Amino acid sequence: MTPLEFDQHHLWHPYTNVAKPGPTFRVTEAEGAWLTLDDGARVIDAMSSWWCMLHGHRNPRITGAIHAQLDKLPHVMFGGLTHDPAIELGRKLLEMSPPSMQRIFYCDSGSVAVEVGMKMAVQYQYSVSQTQRSKFVTIRSGYHGDTWKAMSVCDPVTGMHHLFQGALSIQYFIDKPKIRIDEDWNPDEAENGLAALRETLEKHNDIAAFILEPVVQGTGGMYFYHPEFLNQARAICDEHGVLLIFDEIATGFGRTGQMFGTDHTNIEPDILCLGKALTGGHISFACTMTNDRVAEGIGHGEPGIFMHGPTFMGNPLACVAAKASLDILSEGGWVRQTQRIEAQMSEELAPAKSFKGVEDVRVLGGIAVIEMDHTVSADVAHGLAKENGVYLRPFAKNIYSMPPFICSEDEISQITAALLKLAKVL
Template sequence: MSASDLSQLEFDQQHLWHPYTNVAKPGPTFVVKESEGVHITLEDGTRLIDAMSSWWCMMHGHRNPAITSAIHDQLDRLPHVMFGGLTHDPAIDLGRKLLEITPQSLTRIFYCDSGSVSVEVAMKMAVQYQHAKGHVGRSQFATIRSGYHGDTWKAMSVCDPDTGMHHLFQGALSVQHFVSRPPIPMAAPWTDDPDHNGLGELRAVLEANADKIAGFILEPVVQGTGGMYFYHPEYLNQARALCDELGILLIFDEIATGFGRTGELFATDFCSVEPDIICLGKGLTGGHISFACTMTNDRVALGIGHGSPGIFMHGPTYMANPLACAAAKAALDLLTGQDWRARVAEISVQLVQDLEPARALPQVRDVRVLGAIGVIEMNHVVSADAAHALAHEMGVFLRPFGKNIYTMPPFVTTPKQLSEITAGMRRLAQEL
C-alpha cells in the first residue's frame, strides 16, 4: 500500500515520529481536528478537555481570539524578517512589555525559537561571560538532580543523568556537576542547618570546582518533568549568595513556571533575589506559536560586550519572528489585563479540595498543589497509554508521566470543567 492510500492515522503511525515514542510500537494517538477554549475536538467529534494545556503552554485557552487576531494582523504586514541588522515594532513592543513584568535587574532580551534553545543561549551566555572576564577554564555547569531543561544537546547535559530521559547519552554529553535536589519541600519549615537544607553539599561542590563552573542552573521552586516537586525558595536565596561569593552565574529556567502558573507571576517572585539569567517560553505566546527568550542583566551583557570577541555568538534564523512577537505581546496583555492572581488562586483552592480524597488511596504516595498545578503522586509508574484509553469516557485528556498524574489547566478553565479534570485524575489514581 502506498503512502497516498493510507488513512490519516495510518500515515501518521507509519511515517510521523512523535515525542518520546518507539516507531516500532507507536502507541495510541488521537487525530485532533479543532481546538477552542479548553477543548480539543477529535476526528470522531469527541470533545476532550485539555488538562495539560498542551504541555503547559496554552494558558489562555486554545484559539484565543485576542492572540489569533494579533497573529492574523501581523501576517498581513510582516510575517518574518531577519533580525540581523533589522528590527521591527512587534519585537520592540514585546520587549517593553517583558521589562514591565520580569525581575527588575533583567534588562537585556535575547529572543529564541523554543525553550530548549533558550537554555542553550543561557549556557552560552554564561560561558562567554566567564571567558570575557578572563576565566577561560569556566565552561562547565552545576545543577540539581531531578531537573529537566530540554532535549537539545547542551540542555540535556544538565538534566538528571540517572533518572532523567537522557541517561542514554551520558557518555557523549559534557560533564557537569550535580548536587541533590533541595531536600526541604516548599510547605515545610526551613532550617539553617547546611547538613539538612542541601546547602552544605552545594557549597562543597561549587567550592571544589569553582575554577571550572560558569553557572548554576536550576528550575526555581518547581521541578516539572523531574517529578513535579515543589521545594523551599530559601534554597535559592542562599544559592544566590554562594554563587556571588564564588563568581558563578545563577540561571533560572522558568520555561514551565513563568507567567502566573505557580500563583506568582514568576517562581522567582517567591525569592528575595533575582537570577543573572532567566529562560522563558511555553506560556510566553499563550501556546499559539513556538517562541522563547533568554533575559540577562547588564553585568552579564556588558561583560560579554566588553570582552573578546565582544559579539554574542548566537543568532537563530527565526529570532524575533514578528508573528511570534505579536502573539506573545497579546498573550502578556491578556494575562496582565485581568486579575490573573485571583483566577489562579481559585483554581488552586479547587484543586486542593478536589484532589484531597485521592490521598486516602493506598496506592497514592502524595497529593500536592501549587498555583494552577495539581499532582497526584503514585507509588508506581502510571501508564500514559492506559490514561489515553480512558480519555473518551472521562471527556478529559490527561497524560501522566512517571509516577505522576497531574494537571496544569488553562487559566480559562471553569469550576465545572476543573471538576471534570480532577474527577479524571482521581479515576486514574484508582484504576491505573
C-alpha cells in the same frame, strides 16, 4: 491509507516507539479548554498542551494579533534589522519581569533558550578572564530540554537522557533541595541541601553557573521545594563568582501562583530563560533575559559579540502573539484564576491521599500532582480520555494536570474526577 494510519506509519511523535506508537487522537479543532476529535468527541486539554496554553486555545486576542501581522510582515531576519513587534514585546517583557533583567535575546523554543543561557554564562566567564569556567552545577531531578547542552544538565540517572551520558558534557550534580515549599525552613545547611552546593563550588573552580528550575521542578518529577534555598544559593554563587540561571520555561507566567517562580524569592537570577506560555501557547517562541553585568561583560570581552543567532529570531508573528498574551496577563485576571484553581483542586484531590498506591498529593497555583509509588502508563490514560472527557498525559510516577487558567469550576471538577479515576486504575 487513512490520515491516522499515515500518521502512525510516517510521523514520529515525542517520546514514542515507532513500532508501537500507542493510542493517538486526531484533533480537528480546539477552542477554550476543549479539543474536538475527528469523531466529534470533545475532551478537556488538562495539560494546556504541555503547559503553554494559559488562556485556552484560539484566544481571539492572540489569534487576531497574528492574523493582522500576517498581512504586513510574517518574517524578516533579525540580523541588522528590527521591527515594532519585537520592540513592543521587549517593552512589555521589561515591564513584567524582574527589574535587573534588562537585555532580551529572542529564540525559537525553550530548549534553545536554555542553550542560549548556558552559552551566555560561559562567554561571560571567558570575557572576564575566567576561561576555565565552562561547566555547570545543577540539582538532581531537573529537566531543561532535549537539545544537546540542555540535556547535559538534566538528571543523568533518573532523567530521560541517561542513555546519552557518554556523549554529553559532564556536569556537577547535587541533590535537589530537601525542604518542600510547605515545610518550615531548616537553617542547617547540611539539612537544607545548601552544604552540597557550597562544597561543590569550593572544590571546583571550573563552574560557570548554577542552573535550576525555581521552586517547581517540572518534567523531572513535579517537585515543589522551599524558595529560601534559592535566596541563600544566590549568596553562595556570588561568593564564588558563579552565575545563577533560572529556567522558567515551565514556571513562568503565573503557573505557580506568582508571575514567575522567581517571585517566590527575594532575589533575582543573572539569566532568566522563558518559553512555553510566552505566546499563550499559540506559536513556538522563547527568550533568554539577562542583566547588564552579563551582557556588557560579554560585549567588552573577546570576540566582542555574543555568538548565537537563530534564523527565526524575533519572528514578528511570534512577537505579536507574545505581546497579546502578556497584555492579557497584565490585566491581572490570572491571579484570581490560579487562586481558584489551586483551592478547588486541593479540596477535590484530597481524597486521593488515602488511595492505595498514592505516595503524595500536592497542588501549587495551576499545578496539581498525584504521585504514585509506581510508574504509571500514559497509554492507559490516553485510552480513557474519551470516557473521562479529559486528556491527561501522565509520566513516570506522576498523574498531573496543568489546566488552562480559563477553566470553569465545572471543567476543573471534570479534570479532578479524571485524575482521581486514573489514580485508582493506573
